[in-house]
Amino acid sequence: xxxxxxxxxxxxxxxxxxxxxxxxxxxxxxxxxxxxxxxxxxxxxxxxxxxxxxxxxxxxxxxxxxxxxxxxxxxxxxxxxxxxxxxxxxxxxxxxxxxxxxxxxxxxxxxxxxxxxxxxxxxxxxxxxxxxxxxxxxxxxxxxxxxxxxxxxxxxxxxxxxxxxxxxxxxxxxxxxxxxxxxxxxxxxxxxxxxxxxxxxxxxxxxxxxxxxxxxxxxxxxxxxxxxxxxxxxxxxxxxxxxxxxxxxxxxxxxxxxxxxxxxxxxxxxxxxxxxxxxxxxxxxxxxxxxxxxxxxxxxxxxxxxxxxxxxxxxxxxxxxxxxxxxxxxxxxxxxxxxxxxxxxxxxxxxxxxxxxxxxxxxxxxxxxxxxxxxxxxxxxxxxxxxxxxxxxxxxxxxxxxxxxxxxxxxxxxxxxxxxxxxxxxxxxxxxxxxxxxxxxxxxxxxxxxxxxxxxxxxxxxxxxxxxxxxxxxxxxxxxxxxxxxxxxxxxxxxxxxxxxxxxxxxxxxxxxxxxxxxxxxxxxxxxxxxxxxxxxxxxxxxxxxxxxxxxxxxxxxxxxxxxxxxxxxxxxxxxxxx
Numbered sequence: 001x002x003x004x005x006x007x008x009x010x011x012x013x014x015x016x017x018x019x020x021x022x023x024x025x026x027x028x029x030x031x032x033x034x035x036x037x038x039x040x041x042x043x044x045x046x047x048x049x050x051x052x053x054x055x056x057x058x059x060x061x062x063x064x065x066x067x068x069x070x071x072x073x074x075x076x077x078x079x080x081x082x083x084x085x086x087x088x089x090x091x092x093x094x095x096x097x098x099x100x101x102x103x104x105x106x107x108x109x110x111x112x113x114x115x116x117x118x119x120x121x122x123x124x125x126x127x128x129x130x131x132x133x134x135x136x137x138x139x140x141x142x143x144x145x146x147x148x149x150x151x152x153x154x155x156x157x158x159x160x161x162x163x164x165x166x167x168x169x170x171x172x173x174x175x176x177x178x179x180x181x182x183x184x185x186x187x188x189x190x191x192x193x194x195x196x197x198x199x200x201x202x203x204x205x206x207x208x209x210x211x212x213x214x215x216x217x218x219x220x221x222x223x224x225x226x227x228x229x230x231x232x233x234x235x236x237x238x239x240x241x242x243x244x245x246x247x248x249x250x251x252x253x254x255x256x257x258x259x260x261x262x263x264x265x266x267x268x269x270x271x272x273x274x275x276x277x278x279x280x281x282x283x284x285x286x287x288x289x290x291x292x293x294x295x296x297x298x299x300x301x302x303x304x305x306x307x308x309x310x311x312x313x314x315x316x317x318x319x320x321x322x323x324x325x326x327x328x329x330x331x332x333x334x335x336x337x338x339x340x341x342x343x344x345x346x347x348x349x350x351x352x353x354x355x356x357x358x359x360x361x362x363x364x365x366x367x368x369x370x371x372x373x374x375x376x377x378x379x380x381x382x383x384x385x386x387x388x389x390x391x392x393x394x395x396x397x398x399x400x401x402x403x404x405x406x407x408x409x410x411x412x413x414x415x416x417x418x419x420x421x422x423x424x425x426x427x428x429x430x431x432x433x434x435x436x437x438x439x440x441x442x443x444x445x446x447x448x449x450x451x452x453x454x455x456x457x458x459x460x461x462x463x464x465x466x467x468x469x470x471x472x473x474x475x476x477x478x479x480x481x482x483x484x485x486x487x488x489x490x491x492x493x494x495x496x497x498x499x500x501x502x503x504x505x506x507x508x509x510x511x512x513x514x515x516x517x518x519x520x521x522x523x524x525x526x527x528x529x530x531x532x533x534x535x536x537x538x539x540x541x542x543x544x545x546x547x548x549x550x551x552x553x554x555x556x557x558x559x560x561x562x563x564x565x566x567x568x569x570x571x572x573x574x575x576x577x578x579x
Contacts, residue, residue: 004279004280004281004282005031005281005282006032006033006245006281006282006283006284007024007030007031007283007284007285007286007571008024008030008031008032008033008283008285008286008287008288009032009033009035009269009270009281009282009283009286009287009288010024010032010033010034010035010287010288010290010539011035011252011270011287011288011289011290011291011295011296011299012035012036012037012088012290012291012292012295012296012540013034013036013038013086013087013088013230013234013246013248013290014036014083014087014088014089014090014229014290014291014292014540015087015088015089015090015229015540015541015553015556015557015560016290016539016541016556016560016563017034017036017088017229017288017290017291017539017540017560018034018086018087018088018229018232018233018234019129019229019232019233019557019560019561019564020288020290020539020560020563020567021034021233021234021238021244021246022172022175022233022234022237022238023167023172023560023564023568024567024568025238025241025243026166026167026169026170026172027163027166027243027568027571028241028242028243029243030243030285030571031244031245032243032244032245033245033247033281033283034234034238034244034245034246034247035247035250035252035272035281036085036086036247036248036249036250037084037249037250037251037252037295038083038084038085038086038248039060039085039086039248039249040085040086040230040248041086041091041228041230041231043055043060043061043085046061046085046087046091046092046228047225047228048225048226048364048372049095049219049221049224049226049373049374049375050371050373050374052092052093052094052376055085055091055092056079056081056092057079057081059084060085061083061084061085061091061092062081062082062083062084063081063083063084063294063295063441064079064441065080065081065294065441065444066078066079066080066441066444067080067444067446067504068443068444068445070445070446070447070448071450072427072447072448072450072454072455072499073448073449073499073500073502074496074499076499076500078446078504079504080294080444080504080506080508081506082292082294082295082508086228086234086248087228087229087230087231088229088292089292089506089553090220090228090229090230090553091226091228091230093506093551093553094375094376094377094397094551095219095220095221095226095227095375096217096218096219096220096375096377096380096551096553097178097207097217097218097219097220097551097553097554098206098207098211098217098550098551098553098554099126099206099207099211099548099550099555099558100211100548100549100550100555101210101211101392101548101549101550102119102209102210103119103391103549104119104546104548104549104555105117105118105119105121105122106118106119107545108514108544108545108546109121111514111515111516111519112514112515112516112525112545113516113526114526114527116526116562117526119209122558122562123139124147124148124149124154125558125561125562125565126141126554126557126558126561127139127141127147127148128141128147128149128172128173128561129141129172129173129174129175129176129232129557129561130174130176130178131143131174131175131176131177131178132178133178133179133180133218139205139207139208139209140178140207141174142174143173143174143175144174145174146168147173147174149164150164150167150168150173152164152165157569158572159568159569159570159572160565160569160572163565163569163572164565166568170237175232175233176220176227176229176232176557177220177222177232178218178219179219179220180216181216181217181218181219181221181373181374181375181378182224182368182369182370182373183369183370183371183373183374183378184216184378185345185346185378185379185400186344186345187341187344187345187400187416187477188216188378188379188398188400188416190473190474190476190477191214191379191398191416191418191468191469191473191474192214192215192379193471193473194468194469194471194472194473194474195214195381195383195396195468195471196214196473197471197472197473198467198468198471199383200212200213200214200381200468201213201214202214202215203215203382206380206382206550210391210392211382211392211549211550212382212383212384212391212392213381213382214379214380214381214382214383214396215379216378216379216380217375217377217378217380219375220553221373224364224367224368224369224373225368229557234246247272247274249274249275250272250274250275251272251273251438251439252270252271252272252273252291252299252438253270253271253272253273253278253302253438254270254271254299254302254303254438255267255269255270255271255287255299255300255303255305256268256269256270256271256280256282257303257304257305257319257320257533260534264534265319265320265532265533265534266533266535266536267283267286267287267530267533267534267535267536268282268283268287268535269281269282269283269287270283270287273438283535285535285567285571286535286536286537286567287535287536287537288536288537288538288539288563288567289512289536289537290538290539290540290560291540292508292540292541292542293329293431293508293510293511293512293540293541293542294431294442294444294508294511296512296538296540296542297325297431297442297511297512297542298326298431298433298438298442299438300322300325300326300512300523300530300538301314301316301325301326301432301433301442302433303319304316304317304318304319305319305320305322305325305530305533306321306322306323306325306326307321307322307323307325307326307327308323310326310432310433311433314433314435314436315436316433316436320532320533322523322530322531322532323520323521324512324513324515324520324521324522324523325511325512325523326430326432326442326511327428327430327511327521328428328430328510328511328513328545329428329429329430329431329444329445329446329447329508329509329510329511330425330427330428330429330508330509330510330544330546330547331425331429331446331448331504331505331506331508331509331547332395332421332422332423332504332505332507332547333421333422333425333446333449333458333498333502333503333504333505334397334419334420334421334502334503334504334505335419335420335421335458335461335462335501335502336417336418336419336483336501336502336503337417337418337419337420337462337465337481337483337484338402338411338415338416338417338481338482338483339415339416339417339418339469339479339480339481339482340413340415340479340480340482341414341415341416341477341478341479341480342477342478343476343478344400344414344416344477345400345414346400346401346402346414346415347371347374347399347400347401347410348401348402348410348411348412348414348415349414350371351410352410352412376397376399377397377399377419378398378399378400379397379398379399380395380396380397380398381395381396382394382395382396382549382550383464385422385457385460385461385464386460391549392423392549393422393423393424393457393549394420394421394422394423394457394461394464395420395421395423395549395550396418396419396420396465397419397421398416398417398418398419399416399417399419400416401415401416402415402416402482405503415482416479418465418468418469419505420461420462420464420465421461421505422454422457422458422461423547423549423550424547424549425448425451425454425457425547426451426453426454427446427447427448427449427450427451427454428447428450429444429445429446429447430443430445430447430511431443431444431445432445446504446508448499448502449495449502455491455495455498456491456495458494458495458498458502459490459491459494459495459498462484462488462494462497462498463494466481466486469481483501484497484501505551507541507547507551507552508541509541509542509544509547509548509552510541510544510545510546510547511523511542512524512530512538512540512542513542513543513544513545514526514528514543514544514545517531522545523538523542523543524537524538524543527563527566528543528559528563528566537563537567539559539560539563540556540559540560541555541556541559543559544559
């Protein structure tokens with residue numbers, strides 16, 4: 001940490017930060033610092049797909065957050081896993097590749113007043129870093145196939161064309177591997193048939209813009225190994241660049257904010273705890289917060305940027321009153337229905353003996369397949385909680401296993417779990433400081449099931465699960481509802497029950513949301529620049545004004561791809577006198 005002046009500083013080497021570092025350091029004339037509070041991703045369980053079981057709840061890889069007690073969950077608190085390691089949440093998540101629905105991005109365009117967030121304007125940025133197992137198509141990208149964004153005619157600005165020329169020279173694009181899962185289960189195949197019998201169409205690709213359907217998820221794996229963003233975007237590319245520097249086990253305590261000659265406020269760097277002392281790193285161009293929906297909101301507040309009253313209550317000087325910081329927290333809450341089954345192979349029975357576990361380990365060692373190659377959820381389905389809805393509004397994660405709670409032992413009887421979540425919750429929560437000490441975790445209050453609409457969707461989604469499980473395709477397995485139990489039938493009973501058994505699916509977004517200039521709760525503008533603070537952007541899932549209709553990792557990568565373009569374009573434009 002001797003030379004501490006850089007062009008760009010990126011806070012957080014997670015999903016967004018790794019891609020951002022790759023793109024910005026492609027320009028050899030720019031020095032880039034990437035800061036990660038966690039360790040390097042050399043823990044073996046990170047790379048074995050089933051290793052998420054040993055990474056979540058492990059201080060080696062997880063921030064170990066917990067939520068506040070939540071009324072909608074009948075007073076319960078939840079574990080709130082967030083990756084604290086190179087690769088961030090991409091090192092501990094479910095590896096599911098999911099973009100969401102076209103309407104999500106069209107809504108962002110409306111909320112921000114910027115057409116660049118429309119689905120058709122986001123799709124090229126998804127494709128740019130994809131390496132899809134099917135190869136390049138109209139909707140997917142592949143390694144070695146030139147992306148549309150590399151065509152100079154795709155840009156009406158010389159700075160943009162120059163940025164993509166630099167990336168092409170550095171062989172960017174196609175790093176994010178997407179593969180089929182390497183196993184299937186008869187009982188899950190039957191669930192897919194049952195869903196079709198219940199009116200859910202079959203789908204071979206959930207990422208076309210309308211994800212309604214049922215099928216096996218595609219995953220971010222490579223030859224049976226987890227493929228995290230550190231492998232995709234840092235190794236070996238960034239490590240080989242002399243203009244790139246990485247600090248690990250270095251936690252950002254606050255931002256450095258200075259006053260320009262004209263009275264404006266500017267972020268000029270960060271204060272970093274290296275385990276022994278606070279050191280300052282300086283950015284001559286920009287600082288990008290990519291610490292996630294929890295971390296970025298906390299760092300802004302620790303720096304005096306947020307709701308003035310809350311900052312004062314924590315004894316902090318108000319540097320900039322921005323009330324939207326930490327507000328608008330959204331998450332997908334999954335309701336786990338467990339069904340006992342007969343005449344079926346499930347992980348419960350396969351892993352209930354040392355011999356069975358040994359066979360599972362041998363299968364993975366020999367062929368990189370079998371249960372150790374599993375994502376946490378294998379089969380997915382998107383459908384409507386009410387037929388009157390225009391779009392699919394609930395998502396299923398179906399698993400050939402069951403347990404009382406995450407981290408608990410598998411049940412001893414054969415069973416499957418059908419977890420369902422409301423894709424577009426109307427409940428809103430918050431992230432606020434508990435203390436001005438950066439080492440103290442913030443208060444996370446998701447406020448689940450706080451609206452009548454969300455409680456109604458919860459009740460209806462449990463009925464959809466029951467309808468699917470009652471179809472002829474499942475009859476051979478004689479399914480028996482173990483949890484929640486058939487005795488619960490009314491809306492009120494099912495909504496209360498959802499509060500008893502539901503859990504986060506680890507998709508927090510929205511705490512630094514983007515919006516129009518006249519939106520008092522918008523934290524960043526449509527180019528992700530923090531309002532009222534020059535030289536500072538937020539580049540992570542926190543900028544989403546509304547949650548995407550599916551898993552949030554891949555949309556976060558797309559956001560980072562756009563942000564890298566804008567940051568480099570601004571730098572190129574400034575250098576040529578055409579900002």
